[in-house]
Amino acid sequence: MAAPRTIKTEDPALGAAQLLVRLGVALLAIAVPCGAVGSRRLIFTLVPVGAALLIIGGMLAPGSGRPHWRRVLLEPAGLTAMFLVGWMCLSLIWTPYVATGSERFFKTAGTVALAIAAAILLPDRTKTSNLYLLPIGIGAGAVATILVALLAPSAGGARSIDIEGSTVDRAAVGLIMLVWPALGALAVRERWASAGVLAVFVGLAAILTWNPVAILAMALGALTFVLAIRKLRQTALVLAGIAGVLFAGAPLLAIGFGAVGAKLNVNPEGFLGFATIWGDLMKHEGLRLLTGHGIDATARGISSGFLSPQIPRTILLEVWYDLGVIGALAAAVLAARAMMAASHVSEPLGPFVLSTLVCGLTIAISGISTGQLWWVSLLAVVGIAYGLVINGQYRTERPHLSSSEARRLSTA
Secondary structure (H helix, E strand, O other): OOOOOOOOOOHHHHHHHHHHHHHHHHHHHHHHHHHOOOOOHHHHHHHHHHHHHHHHHHHHHOOHHHHHHHHHHHHHHHHHHHHHHHHHHHHHHOOOOOHHHHHHHHHHHHHHHHHHHHHOOOOOOOOOHHHHHHHHHHHHHHHHHHHHHOOOOOOOOOOOOOOOOOOOHHHHHHHHHHHHHHHHHHOOOOOHHHHHHHHHHHHHHHHHHOOHHHEEEEEEEHHHHHHHHHOOHHHHHHHHHHHHHHHHOOOHHHHHHHHHHHOOOOOOOOOOHHHHHHHHHHOOOOOOHHHHOOOOOHHHHHHHHOOOOOOOOOHHHHHHHHHHHHHHHHHHHHHHHHHHHOOOOOOHHOOOOHHHHHHHHHHHOOOOOOOHHHHHHHHHHHHHHHHHHHHHHOOOOOOOOOOHHHHHHHHH
């Protein structure tokens, strides 16, 4: 008598989870870079929806990566980040702009929390089909940006750069940030030729839109990548020192540059002129230099006329003016720890993560308001993308066998 055939049935919950994850990844990897070319506000809708789909998919088919993420959050960089968020929340007590500051803080904290939850609940192993959505989306976004730059005369060429108000400038900045996890996705599958083509298209998009910030960020990121490929840990150590000094010593640097500018009688709209204004502002802070003026004080101070409109809009100034010495030192430690943490990522991905951090720091220092929700949402997409890439690496380690299993196999 023939043995009855075993019919293998698929788990409906698993199938639904995979579909939701695929949709979430498609929204974040394809719709975000492509939609940024046509709308500056679309990212505000796509990121929460995409992250929510990933969270629901992860809850239906939970992965085994949660203990790893708990360990990451409890490392020095994670603890420093949580302290900085707590200090931002505490600064709502003394900020003169409580309403707008509270709105900014809770929107930022909510976006970050949503991204962390989505990254934690990602499948333990990313499917290759999902992994390739990252370079496909960035490639499509680069092509769309190139077409806009070529067909719309006002998009490229000699023009004023307005990253906060221009759709094409924001799209170029988004491509520069998202291209690194996309290149990492190709690298873990050893598609180096495709990675080179993708990098060329993104670089061409930045050049044709003639966005100096994006071009500079990508150039420094590429230089970092070349150095990190050869000596990852040494490069991360140097960059950690530079990042820490920039955040911790920014007022001293501004005062020093300001003194030089005063002696040279420089143009007030130039770099040294900006540094002179910043240095004078820091010298008259008094005890406020310790705690800062509270979250959102810089942005609202400039818009209300309380602060000079010529003050450089850089994250270094905003951290010092809003959060004071305590916040600046926490930011310095966080930046340095993040650089060093990149050197502990797996061998193929370490240089890509380090290049991403350099690009992000360059853009933040360049003068855009990095406290705006579009920038926070962009960083959330970058973090989720790296979660996908890390889980998409080939598993080369052999599974661990117990002593009884080893004896059974040896006698078989």
